Amino acid sequence: MALRFFNTYSRRVEEFKPRKTNAVDLYTCGPTVYSRAHIGNFRAYIFEDLLQRHLEARGLKVHRVMNITDVDDKTIRGAREAKIPLQKFTQQFKDAFFEDAEKLRIKPANEYPAATDQKYVDKMIAMIGDLISKGLAYQADDKSVYYRIKSFPNYGKLAHFNLDELQSTGRVKHDEYDKEHVGDFALWKAWDQDDGDVKWDSPWGPGRPGWHIECSAMATALLGDQIDIHCGGVDNIFPHHEAEIAQSEGVTGKKFVNYWLHCAHLLVDGQKMAKSLGNFYTVPDVTAKGFTGRELRYALMRVHYRTQLNFTWDGMNEALESLGRIDDWLERLRGVGENAERPTSNVERQTGSDFEDALDDDLNISAALGFLFETIRETNRAMDEKKLDEKTAAGWLDWWERINQTLRFESDGAELPDDVKKLAEARLQARLAKDFRKSDELRDQLNALGWEARDTKDGQKITRRAGAK
RNA sequence: GGCGGGGUAGCCAAGUGGUAAGGCUGCGGUCUGCAAAACCGCUAUUCGCGGGUUCGAUUCCCGCCCCCGCCUCCA
Structure with missing residues (x-):
């Protein structure tokens, strides 16, 4: 089956055809580092991670760029309030971002260009100059440079907005006196006192780049005038x-992006999770409740990216339990097939490609996971009936290795905490002494800590369950 | 007001013009010292509501209701 994605530009599911035979250029909008990214932000990055890994599973080499917005109104305000230099203010959130992304097993991008990097500022200035010379931008009385949207006929095509019908939500303050059209957006923001020492020289005076131009500049600088896929939140x-389309195409005259993919919002209590609403959780908020990064990864990934996902702690528990099912299955399967000769050349033939086929269909993760869990039930049943031979088990293990490159759901086998280890050891001794009263008491204590003791033919097994610290 | 996304069991969630995947939870059974895990069984005659097309619609068409998002610096 061919790869297909829903393209926001056409509002249709389209067959994906990369410009180059075996390579894909992927640009993903990254965080604005004025505070710690919340898990709603990370939902988008996890969707992009799934996209990248699936493209790779299909044999495409992905060149991914993710920008870091480290200068804007909010970062400047934050640095001013903290009374520290902008760089120092944003660095802590950059560090936190990479730390969280690693916890969620998000594959690093090839480049993380920063908006404050002089070479990109130079590129932005060059693009703005070009837009002015083409009549697509102008400097207003407030010294800022704005994009003249009425001169770019395609403006509004991506969002499917009719410019004359735009209605202000009042969310953003307009300086309407300076602009030719309310919709004209800033390419270069003239310096003012609140900016302090945050400024760059330009042909239009000191100032700083507008938000949109940074992505146009960095995307074209690193990936070229045309790119295959561009992602972000809706x-x-x-x-x-x-704005990126208007800027990039205004300069190059070429189609900027072939496929626009957008991820729906993460909700909490049925509302959008947003810093401005204050209803957000960060990755450390979630781990502080006893959940791991991979459990959060599962919870954020298991719902199709174009469907709004309501974040709940019940959902986190579901993630934990579902992953536990996978863990138990793998352990059991390894018991049967680990030492068998791997039928490497026949894995695909034996196990099929249902999982990948499902993801080909606009990343239908629910269907893909459906196949995984059906497989788990069927192979478990075969193992119960002692009908799963070594070689078949080994084949399924290879299949798992393959799909886990995309899912990255496997447990990293973390060590047991010392108190849990002690209780488990004591319980083992009690059981050997056939002191079941005591062993049951110890099991209750383990349960209270969020761990479960289970007795198998291979001895006692300790598993983490909901609420473990 | 304009433009999107969505409404499928207790919860989460696929899906198809031909009679509803999967996960979590709950209950019963097998197994177990008891449990757990695993497996088996049960849990939507029904897919927001009302019409229409059709032999047949949850799926297509029309109308309506509800939820969420975007409408100029939010992923």
Whole structure:
């Protein structure tokens, strides 16, 4: 089956055809580092991770760029309030971002360009100059440079907005006196006192780049004038990505992006999770409740990226239990097939490609996981009936290795905490002494800590369950 | 008001013009010292509501209701 994605530009599922035979250019909008990214932000990055890994599973070499926005109104304000230099202020959130991304097993991008990097500022200035010379931008009385949206006929095509019908939500303050059209957006923001020493020289005076131009500059600088896929959250469709198209195509005259993919919001209590609403959780908030990064990864990944996902602690428990099912299955399967000769050349033939086929269909993760869990039930049944031979088990283990490159759901086999280890040891001794009263008491104590003792033919097994610290 | 996404069991969630995947939870059974895990069984005659097309619709068409998002610096 061919790869297909829903393209925001056409509002249709389209067959994916990369420009190059075996390579894909992927640009993903990264965080604005004015505070720690929340798990709603990470939902988008996890969707992009799934996308990248699946493209790779299909044999495509992915060149991924993720920008870091380290200068804007909020970062400047934050640095000013903290009374520290902008660089120092943003660095802590950059560090936190990479730390969290690693916990969620997100594959690093090839480049993380920063908006404050002089070479990209130079590129932005060059693009703005070019837009002015083409009549697509102008400097207003407030010294800022704005994009003249009425001169770019395709403006509004991505968001499917009619410019004359735009209605202000009042969310953003407009300086309407300076602009030719309310919709004109800033390419270069003239310096003012609140900016302190945050400024760059330009032909239009001191100032700093507008938000949108940074992505146009960095994307074209690192990936070229045209790129295959550009991703982000749905809230980036307008105005951010619409502006990127206007800027990039205004300069190059070429189609900027072939496929626009956007991820729906993470909700909490049925509302969008957003810093501005204060209803958000960060990765450390979730791990502080006793959940791991891979459990959060599962919880954020298991719902199709274009469907809004309501974040709940019940959902986290479901993730934990579901992963436990996978863990138990793998352990059991390894008991049967680990030492068998791997039928490497026949894995695909033996196990099929249902999992990958499902993901080909606009990343249908629910269907893909459906196949995984059906497989688990069927192979467990075969093992119960002692009908799963070594070689078949080994084949399924290879299949798992393959799909786990995309899912990255496997347990990293963390060590047991010392108190748990002690209780488990004591319980083992009690059981050997056939002191079941005591062993049951110890099991209750383990349960209270969020761990479960289970007796198998291979001895006692300790498993983490919901609420473990 | 304009433009999107969505409404499928207790919860989460696939899916198809031909009679509802999967996960979590709950209950019963096998197994077990007892449990757990695993497996088996049960849990939507029904897919927001009302019409229409059709031999047949949850799926296509029309109308309506509800939820969420975007509408110029939010992933």
